[in-house]
Amino acid sequence: xxxxxxxxxxxxxxxxxxxxxxxxxxxxxxxxxxxxxxxxxxxxxxxxxxxxxxxxxxxxxxxxxxxxxxxxxxxxxxxxxxxxxxxxxxxxxxxxxxxxxxxxxxxxxxxxxxxxxxxxxxxxxxxxxxxxxxxxxxxxxxxxxxxxxxxxxxxxxxxxxxxxxxxxxxxxxxxxxxxxxxxxxxxxxxxxxxxxxxxxxxxxxxxxxxxxxxxxxxxxxxxxxxxxxxxxxxxxxxxxxxxxxxxxxxxxxxxxxxxx
Numbered sequence: 001x002x003x004x005x006x007x008x009x010x011x012x013x014x015x016x017x018x019x020x021x022x023x024x025x026x027x028x029x030x031x032x033x034x035x036x037x038x039x040x041x042x043x044x045x046x047x048x049x050x051x052x053x054x055x056x057x058x059x060x061x062x063x064x065x066x067x068x069x070x071x072x073x074x075x076x077x078x079x080x081x082x083x084x085x086x087x088x089x090x091x092x093x094x095x096x097x098x099x100x101x102x103x104x105x106x107x108x109x110x111x112x113x114x115x116x117x118x119x120x121x122x123x124x125x126x127x128x129x130x131x132x133x134x135x136x137x138x139x140x141x142x143x144x145x146x147x148x149x150x151x152x153x154x155x156x157x158x159x160x161x162x163x164x165x166x167x168x169x170x171x172x173x174x175x176x177x178x179x180x181x182x183x184x185x186x187x188x189x190x191x192x193x194x195x196x197x198x199x200x201x202x203x204x205x206x207x208x209x210x211x212x213x214x215x216x217x218x219x220x221x222x223x224x225x226x227x228x229x230x231x232x233x234x235x236x237x238x239x240x241x242x243x244x245x246x247x248x249x250x251x252x253x254x255x256x257x258x259x260x
Contacts (some may be wrong), residue, residue, distance in 0.1 A: 007069070008033045008188045009054055009079075015065035015213075016049050017198055023049045025213035027063070031156075036182060036189045038203035040196060040249060042256040046214030047192045053156050054190060055079050067155070080154030084161045086141040088133040094144050095120065095129040101152040113149075119147040122181055131155045140168035146178070150185060157182065159191040163198070172230060172238045175201055179227075196245050200238060201228050211256035 009031040016023045022229040024046035039047050052058040053065045056076035065072045088097050095116050099188050120126040123143040133141055163171045199206050208218040232238050
């Protein structure tokens with residue numbers, strides 16, 4: 001397989017303007033198939049802009065964004081988005097929320113039921129299949145949101161700070177479950193977070209973005225062995241990587257504050 005064929009997502013010298021504001025400028029990134037990529041950086045650096053371009057929600061002002069070598073020109077169903085807000089349909093049960101996408105696409109009912117059953121087991125929420133979102137905790141709702149995205153069988157999961165609103169303990173549990181689910185489903189992931197700890201627990205590779213206009217300031221392969229648990233945070237290797245990323249992020253946070 002050629003290097004080009006192994007790439008799922010590419011951003012080629014992408015600039016995004018919103019009126020007079022340049023959100024990202026000359027931004028280039030390659031995401032190999034099967035990678036868990038985490039993007040960190042100061043608020044307003046363009047992290048979500050990059051994600052929205054990969055999803056096809058935004059067309060770049062200049063440059064190109066590609067999926068499997070083809071330019072993304074519209075909303076891209078092969079890229080599934082998981083948001084910080086769960087965005088579940090409150091009037092639908094858990095199983096109906098998960099089946100919504102396949103139902104809308106006309107997938108055969110028997111195939112959809114089998115996929116829903118599989119995902120309910122995968123996210124460990126099968127006993128709650130008839131419950132409604134208002135009857136679930138935040139962590140359970142986010143599991144359902146993830147399953148609803150996976151039900152459409154996207155090539156790529158785009159995660160926009162999906163655990164940011166959760167308490168620390170629930171967040172740790174869902175981080176571990178996400179890694180397990182991604183491995184089971186063989187997905188490529190682009191994940192945004194403000195948490196360096198979260199990045200180090202999840203990522204194969206970490207990208208640090210600069211203050212606006214966003215560019216890549218640092219790319220770092222995460223050498224911490226898998227499987228990872230919170231205990232890895234007590235190691236010297238973890239402390240060294242965290243310090244390196246923090247120094248880089250701190251510079252950009254200060255630069256961002258100086259522009260406000």
